[in-house]
Amino acid sequence: MKRFRGLTRRGVLKGAAAGAAATLAAPAFLRETMAQATGPIKIGIPCALTGTFAAVGQVTKRGAEFFAKERNAKGGILGRPIELLIEDTQGNPANCVRKAQEMVERHNCRLITGVTVSSEALALVPKLEEWNTIFMSSINGDGRLTAASFVPNFFRANTSGPMGARAISLFLRESKMQKFFALGMDYAWGHNSVQVFETELKNASKEFIGKVFSPSGTKDFSTYITKIRQSGADGVYLVLAADDNNAFLSQAHQYRLAERMTMLAEQLELVSVKAVGEAAIGLTASSRYPFTLENPANAAFVAAFQKEHGEVPDQFDGEAYHGLAVLAQGIEKAKSIEAEPLRKAMEGMVHDGIKGKVTMRACDHQGEQRGYVVQVAKTDKLPHPTLNILKTYGADQITPPCNKMTYDN
Amino acid sequence: MDTLAFILTQCVNAFSQAALLFFLGCGLTLIFGIMRIVNFAHGTIYMAGAYLGYTSVRWLGGFVAALMVAPIVVGVLGVLFELFILRRLYGRDGNAFLMVTFGLALVLGDAVQVVWGAPPLQVPPPAALAGIAFFLDEPFPVYRLFLIGFGTVMAIGMWQFLERTRLGLLIRATSQNPDMVHALGTDVRVVRSGVFGIGCGLAALGGVLAAPLVTASLGMSLAAVVDAFVIVIIGGMGSFLGSLIGALIVAFVQVFGNYYLPEAALAFMYLVMLTVLVVRPGGLLGKEE
Numbered sequence: 001m002k003r004f005r006g007l008t009r010r011g012v013l014k015g016a017a018a019g020a021a022a023t024l025a026a027p028a029f030l031r032e033t034m035a036q037a038t039g040p041i042k043i044g045i046p047c048a049l050t051g052t053f054a055a056v057g058q059v060t061k062r063g064a065e066f067f068a069k070e071r072n073a074k075g076g077i078l079g080r081p082i083e084l085l086i087e088d089t090q091g092n093p094a095n096c097v098r099k100a101q102e103m104v105e106r107h108n109c110r111l112i113t114g115v116t117v118s119s120e121a122l123a124l125v126p127k128l129e130e131w132n133t134i135f136m137s138s139i140n141g142d143g144r145l146t147a148a149s150f151v152p153n154f155f156r157a158n159t160s161g162p163m164g165a166r167a168i169s170l171f172l173r174e175s176k177m178q179k180f181f182a183l184g185m186d187y188a189w190g191h192n193s194v195q196v197f198e199t200e201l202k203n204a205s206k207e208f209i210g211k212v213f214s215p216s217g218t219k220d221f222s223t224y225i226t227k228i229r230q231s232g233a234d235g236v237y238l239v240l241a242a243d244d245n246n247a248f249l250s251q252a253h254q255y256r257l258a259e260r261m262t263m264l265a266e267q268l269e270l271v272s273v274k275a276v277g278e279a280a281i282g283l284t285a286s287s288r289y290p291f292t293l294e295n296p297a298n299a300a301f302v303a304a305f306q307k308e309h310g311e312v313p314d315q316f317d318g319e320a321y322h323g324l325a326v327l328a329q330g331i332e333k334a335k336s337i338e339a340e341p342l343r344k345a346m347e348g349m350v351h352d353g354i355k356g357k358v359t360m361r362a363c364d365h366q367g368e369q370r371g372y373v374v375q376v377a378k379t380d381k382l383p384h385p386t387l388n389i390l391k392t393y394g395a396d397q398i399t400p401p402c403n404k405m406t407y408d409n
Numbered sequence: 410m411d412t413l414a415f416i417l418t419q420c421v422n423a424f425s426q427a428a429l430l431f432f433l434g435c436g437l438t439l440i441f442g443i444m445r446i447v448n449f450a451h452g453t454i455y456m457a458g459a460y461l462g463y464t465s466v467r468w469l470g471g472f473v474a475a476l477m478v479a480p481i482v483v484g485v486l487g488v489l490f491e492l493f494i495l496r497r498l499y500g501r502d503g504n505a506f507l508m509v510t511f512g513l514a515l516v517l518g519d520a521v522q523v524v525w526g527a528p529p530l531q532v533p534p535p536a537a538l539a540g541i542a543f544f545l546d547e548p549f550p551v552y553r554l555f556l557i558g559f560g561t562v563m564a565i566g567m568w569q570f571l572e573r574t575r576l577g578l579l580i581r582a583t584s585q586n587p588d589m590v591h592a593l594g595t596d597v598r599v600v601r602s603g604v605f606g607i608g609c610g611l612a613a614l615g616g617v618l619a620a621p622l623v624t625a626s627l628g629m630s631l632a633a634v635v636d637a638f639v640i641v642i643i644g645g646m647g648s649f650l651g652s653l654i655g656a657l658i659v660a661f662v663q664v665f666g667n668y669y670l671p672e673a674a675l676a677f678m679y680l681v682m683l684t685v686l687v688v689r690p691g692g693l694l695g696k697e698e
Contacts, residue, residue, distance in 0.1 A: 243529060
């Protein structure tokens, strides 16, 4: 028998057979996991790159890509590069579930973040256990995600809708305004936030005189503006995003609504401020991430971001970046991207980043963090209006009790 | 707010909205009437108009310039699209046109995103129209009044063009019997190219006019194409007057519906459409085919 580099033919065959048997015996997911323990860390971002929420999704993508680029330049996470899988969902829950499922099943991606719309997030969470996947929310506001609809594989690094509503309502407690009207987008987030605002006003012994919801994608807000004017409120609370928000602000400015009452918003994106310009001046809003936050990590982030993109980061650039930073810290702490160790590592973890100290509390996986009330103001330093931070509230004041989306006092 | 002021306010809201919808519906119905093409790209063309309006305001420094430049540029592009693409498909069944205009919507939508980027862009109304008029202590934005005036002038202009000019006569004749028009010595292909261009130009004009109200954004195409189809279905495919009536009905239903029954306002619009379809399947002024 011919010798073949010190191995007998029989020996080679035996080894090959054993190897094949082991590979066949190992369940498919284990094989995938073995491959995944060394390659790039895949993070799925099924977000709305087109449609009504395109502006939000595009900013999310930009913030996430900025994080990945910066982090990969420093050696990635656990020495492995980050690979983002970004897919367009058009803001549609069914699309979102389909795209996420593709990421999980076809690309063996077990980490999801950057989902745009709350209704998409609510559609995803029931699948997380089956997919053995961690979903780190960085955008989704709906209070139910950390309350009635909470699942263990869900984490929320961002400020939620109720937390935004809470910050603005704490701000209103100190103001002279008495009567309020609310306008929200007619889907999960809008209804949820208006409801929280209504409860908050009652607690503050202020008067809530009415509400109206506009279908997502509304172009003409004239009737809503007529209704708001008729209400005789001192302030109108707005839960609007993306195109709808821009359309409302442009038209409200043409009707001089701000001369009649104060306009308050649950959240504010710079992209809206840029799109409507002067029509946004004076708008008072709760901001989840104002680029004007003063801390060393944020100063470095804003400077690097400006260098890369020639403009300051928007709210969801910051939130997408922050969500990924929390996730990366969790992975380093767990030394794994498997759902179970990662979940344990992130529960109670303190992250100190661009939004200051954020604690991912164990009970409902909400990131405890500060709330900010900002006002849109003119500035000479930027080509668009800036966000002045009027008031900062502590994490203990704006984070709701565990598994709740309303506040006790 | 007293009753008179309320009715006036709501009418201004509705008529200004109708003016915008009219440009959308009118373009769509003209194209259908002459070419029997359901133009799925209509909303995207409307959006492209808004973006071109933004650039015209920036470069040429005026809203009036935008009102002229955007429709002309888009109109010329429309003519080229008809010449080089649609013309190859005549004689095929309707599905070919559905596919190709749907494809145009996708390509044009992405092209707009590549050229102008994803963030929405501000197109402020011109300074002369940015003011506000008070009547009965109620505010009326001058821009909305301008929309009503401009819409009325354009509607009368279009009507006179179709009814009184030789070109209008040719367009109407072509929509009724293209073979006969051809036999009488008119090149029907030229009429088709021209009408497709005019239809696209009208949509672009609507886009420029809408931009100060909603900003120029990628999301504006979807709502626009739905509205345009509802108008044309209510008014009757191919009927100019029908598109005017359809625009008025949709605007009034939206404005008053939003006020009294905001939860059902969207459903109302479709309910009206459904009723029309049941009672007059061809639309109010359309012909059943």
